[in-house]
Amino acid sequence: MNMSAAPPVALQEPEPDVLEEIQHLLDKWKDKEGNLIMILHEIQNKYGFVPRDVALAVAKRLEIRLAQIYEVLTFYHYFKLVAPGKHNITVCNGTACYLKGCAQLIQKLETILGIPEGQTTKDQMFHLETVRCIGCCGMSPAMVVDGRTLGKVKPDDMKALVDDIKTIEKASGEERDN
Amino acid sequence: MIQEIINATINGIPIKVPAGTSILQAAQGVQVKIPTLCKHKDLLPTAACGLCIVNIAGSPKKPRACCTPIEEGMEITTHDSDLTDIRRSTLELILSNHPNECLTCGRNGNCELQSLAGDFGLRQDLIPRYVRELPCDDSTGSIILDFRKCIKCGRCVQVCQDVQNVWALSFLERGINNRMAPAGDILLNESPCIRCGQCSAHCPTGAIVESDEVTTVWDALHDENKYCTVQVAPSVRVALGEAFGLPPGTNLTKKIYAALRRLGFKAVFDTNFSADLTIMEEASEFIERFVHGKGEIPLITSCCPAWVDYMEKRFSDFIPNFSTAKSPQQMMGVMTKTYYAEKVNMDPAKIYQVSIMPCTAKKYELERTDEMYASGYKDVDVALTTREFARLIKQSGIDFLNLPDEEADSILGEYSGAGTIFGYTGGVMEAALRTAYFKVTGKNLQQEAIDIQPVRGLEGVKEAEIDVEGTKVRVAVAHAIGNVEKVLNKVRAARDSGEETPYHFIEVMACPGGCIGGGGQPYGIDNEVRMARIRGLEADDRDCKLRFSHENPEIQAAYKDFLGEPLSEKAEALLHTKYVARPSYSK
Numbered sequence: 001m002n003m004s005a006a007p008p009v010a011l012q013e014p015e016p017d018v019l020e021e022i023q024h025l026l027d028k029w030k031d032k033e034g035n036l037i038m039i040l041h042e043i044q045n046k047y048g049f050v051p052r053d054v055a056l057a058v059a060k061r062l063e064i065r066l067a068q069i070y071e072v073l074t075f076y077h078y079f080k081l082v083a084p085g086k087h088n089i090t091v092c093n094g095t096a097c098y099l100k101g102c103a104q105l106i107q108k109l110e111t112i113l114g115i116p117e118g119q120t121t122k123d124q125m126f127h128l129e130t131v132r133c134i135g136c137c138g139m140s141p142a143m144v145v146d147g148r149t150l151g152k153v154k155p156d157d158m159k160a161l162v163d164d165i166k167t168i169e170k171a172s173g174e175e176r177d178n
Numbered sequence: 179m180i181q182e183i184i185n186a187t188i189n190g191i192p193i194k195v196p197a198g199t200s201i202l203q204a205a206q207g208v209q210v211k212i213p214t215l216c217k218h219k220d221l222l223p224t225a226a227c228g229l230c231i232v233n234i235a236g237s238p239k240k241p242r243a244c245c246t247p248i249e250e251g252m253e254i255t256t257h258d259s260d261l262t263d264i265r266r267s268t269l270e271l272i273l274s275n276h277p278n279e280c281l282t283c284g285r286n287g288n289c290e291l292q293s294l295a296g297d298f299g300l301r302q303d304l305i306p307r308y309v310r311e312l313p314c315d316d317s318t319g320s321i322i323l324d325f326r327k328c329i330k331c332g333r334c335v336q337v338c339q340d341v342q343n344v345w346a347l348s349f350l351e352r353g354i355n356n357r358m359a360p361a362g363d364i365l366l367n368e369s370p371c372i373r374c375g376q377c378s379a380h381c382p383t384g385a386i387v388e389s390d391e392v393t394t395v396w397d398a399l400h401d402e403n404k405y406c407t408v409q410v411a412p413s414v415r416v417a418l419g420e421a422f423g424l425p426p427g428t429n430l431t432k433k434i435y436a437a438l439r440r441l442g443f444k445a446v447f448d449t450n451f452s453a454d455l456t457i458m459e460e461a462s463e464f465i466e467r468f469v470h471g472k473g474e475i476p477l478i479t480s481c482c483p484a485w486v487d488y489m490e491k492r493f494s495d496f497i498p499n500f501s502t503a504k505s506p507q508q509m510m511g512v513m514t515k516t517y518y519a520e521k522v523n524m525d526p527a528k529i530y531q532v533s534i535m536p537c538t539a540k541k542y543e544l545e546r547t548d549e550m551y552a553s554g555y556k557d558v559d560v561a562l563t564t565r566e567f568a569r570l571i572k573q574s575g576i577d578f579l580n581l582p583d584e585e586a587d588s589i590l591g592e593y594s595g596a597g598t599i600f601g602y603t604g605g606v607m608e609a610a611l612r613t614a615y616f617k618v619t620g621k622n623l624q625q626e627a628i629d630i631q632p633v634r635g636l637e638g639v640k641e642a643e644i645d646v647e648g649t650k651v652r653v654a655v656a657h658a659i660g661n662v663e664k665v666l667n668k669v670r671a672a673r674d675s676g677e678e679t680p681y682h683f684i685e686v687m688a689c690p691g692g693c694i695g696g697g698g699q700p701y702g703i704d705n706e707v708r709m710a711r712i713r714g715l716e717a718d719d720r721d722c723k724l725r726f727s728h729e730n731p732e733i734q735a736a737y738k739d740f741l742g743e744p745l746s747e748k749a750e751a752l753l754h755t756k757y758v759a760r761p762s763y764s765k
Binding site: 008009010011052065066067070075081 | 339345346347348349350351352360361362368370490545758759760761762763764765
């Protein structure tokens, strides 16, 4: 009688070029104290997030456990575990911006993009998130769109902001097709 | 080195303690109990819960007793109205993040948080409750994680990472979102978890409990078409009493037999018998490899399913070294549904086998590989932990402690002292060496020599050289599975450099202390409890008429009437298994 389940299949190792990149980072940071965080930073800078298979490959090569890497990855808000959208919209939720009504901004963006805060649209085009304070309290409510800081923004501005990005994307898409 | 002695007072009582003693430890020495939910005797202090705060004269701070060493001249106050008030507030804060589900919780009546809430007389929820909704994880079938009930004490993470070196559990995120979970959004059975259940044995609340299968057993017992048989593991007999208020180590073998019979089991067998059977196979295997050079040395024991899982995940290069002998649980199952079925002329399809185990991983072992169905049926149908068994007895209305003594049933019930010591670290090695010695020399170890002292005790790794009439057998015994890496790395180093292996025979048990300290045993484990349970089994061994597996008459009959010889074709088919490399992460 055959009743036992087949052993599960191991998580695939990343592609060879990715492994080469990982090895390069490991060699670079090998003898430095606190190297895990630096390696994870470089990985995130390259891929926009820390993919699970890459984290596992790093764990194997550093001879530490995946749990250790995830304890670091989830402790710091900066690290992302899922692929971010092409365009990042970050709304400041710090005290000043909160008082100046950032909640309405977030709500408006959630409606326009159709995703809750912290997620990425299905087409991977937009990622919406909030952060504690971006240090621009004088411009509150403030937000950062693709690295550009915008101040004194209003909920009614949001539609145009998203549409502008979509228009540019569409144009560049047509250009590529031609 | 002479250790510095510190003088101080606790609640006015003068104390003298060695330098480095924490206030919490010192207080216990003068019969003062400071409440704590995070500090466990097995583990290092983490200062997580904040309940053990104390006052020190002249200091405005209220340090935590668990992680504050006593200093010369300290005048410590552990209990006053101020401290009690703060502790009550701390408990209220903990409760504000804890589901109010005591009556339907796996730790109802046996929960450290519930007890303290009771002791402190909390009568209402003063702080509005916020409990983050997180789904339960029952993916392993052995243990259930209810993340909502976690109070972030850190015991499970510490025992999983630092004691067991498994790293299935970790702390993810921070602040209010901080939670105990496997790394990333995966289930426990997709993680390196080996189901040892030490997390559940150390959890102060119901956040980690065994998967409860008591109702499955009730249903089987009341199914007229099932002929229910049962086996009880060595270490259960010296721990079960704790669930009924008896001190650890009390041997209840004969009352357990009586209770099982009253529950309705038609045949009451003893896993100690199949432990003797395991020894017959494993000792023969050792001699094949060690004396006749057929197979890899060192031979490594395989009766612990958590260790088997760990080896398959982390040390699969040692598969050729693993004893192929099945664990006593599985040997009993297959012998019941073949040999016993034949003897009593019963259709094995009707036979239902329950095992009473100290262990959460034994639930997993039942379906581990195809070899667990060697009888043509599932050899053991369900495994209950000691904790579940205690509940089964309590539900049944049996006045357990006043039961008359009874005996186990033939033909799978008789055991030798070698079988009973399977329940503690070093016991499998000792039992195997007793029989291997006989097989090599043709005579038994005598009197004191029967007790193979160097492999006993709670040292994490025990090494010994046993003289078998001039031949030195080098053995190692590891328990608390974090210790196994050291032993295997030595073997690897020798293997890779072509040197002679440092050991011929290695025993591994995943839980600290072995099965007596198993993840399914009654709560409240520490080294004192472990030693008491070990003493209980040692006494059972000494009191046995027979001390050697090969002298057990029912074992001899099983070979004569059914199996033939150890390692015979039939024995190989029924009593042996295979191993396969498994990934630690499938996601």
